[in-house]
Amino acid sequence: MxxxxxxxxxxxxxxxxxxxxxxxxxxxxxxLPKEDGRSIMDWEEHYLEQTIHKWSQTEKDFLEELVSPVPELFRDVARQRIASKIGELSIQKNEATITHATLIEGYILATPKKDHKFLRKKLKEKNIDVTPYESFFKQSKEDYQENWREKYKQKNS
Missing domain, CATH: 1.20.5 (Single alpha-helices involved in coiled-coils or other helix-helix interfaces)
Structure with missing residues (x-):
């Protein structure tokens, strides 16, 4: 025994x-450093530092709502990854402040498809139309890892 x-x-x-x-x-x-000498985490920190002043309290609260279903143990990591993607998009778009549209788009790009169901539900609760974001929902997170900038530019051209 x-x-x-x-x-x-x-x-x-x-x-x-x-x-x-x-x-x-x-x-x-x-x-681990990539070809450009910076790692994924280095880039995440860079985008957060570059855009920290662009976040209003409304957007911070909305991001907090979106990451709420993530288990508390992993929530900080998820928040950093999502916020850095949102910051990267904000820099690409030359925005003065983070907007709800950029926040939603960044959340879609930074999260796997299984999390999109919760986002759709949350947007419906807030009476936000998801139609402008359908093209992002149709592509998986993996599709965005490579050449996402070119795809984004082609869509907006």
């Missing part, structure tokens, strides 16, 4: 270490 408990305890520890290792490895990969 004791040996069974020890075996189960060992399996539990190995499983928990594997899960922790997986998340640490993902973070390690995001910190």
């Amino acid at each position: 004791i040996s069974l408990i020890i075996i189960l305890w060992g399996c539990l520890l190995i499983g928990l270490m594997a899960i922790g290792g997986y998340f640490m490895f993902r973070k390690f990969l995001k910190k």
Whole structure:
């Protein structure tokens, strides 16, 4: 009986270490420099620093509402990633302040498709029309990782 408990305890520890290792490895990969010498996390921090003054309290509260379904343990990481994508879009559009449209577009671009269902529901609650964003909903997050700027420019041309 004791040996069974020890075996189960060992399996539990190995499983928990594997899960922790997986998340640490993902973070390690995001910190590796790319061709331009900066990592994904460096770019996220850069866009946040460049656009921190553009955020109004209304947009901050709206972003907080959008990331609310994310488990609290991962919410800070999700908020940073989404806010940096929104900041990147704001810089690309040369906006003086972050708008609701840019916030919604950035949220769509920064999140996987499974999170879009919640966004649609939240926008419906707020009486915001989703039609202008349908083209973004149709493309998955992976489609935006490569050449998203060209696709964005083609759409707006």
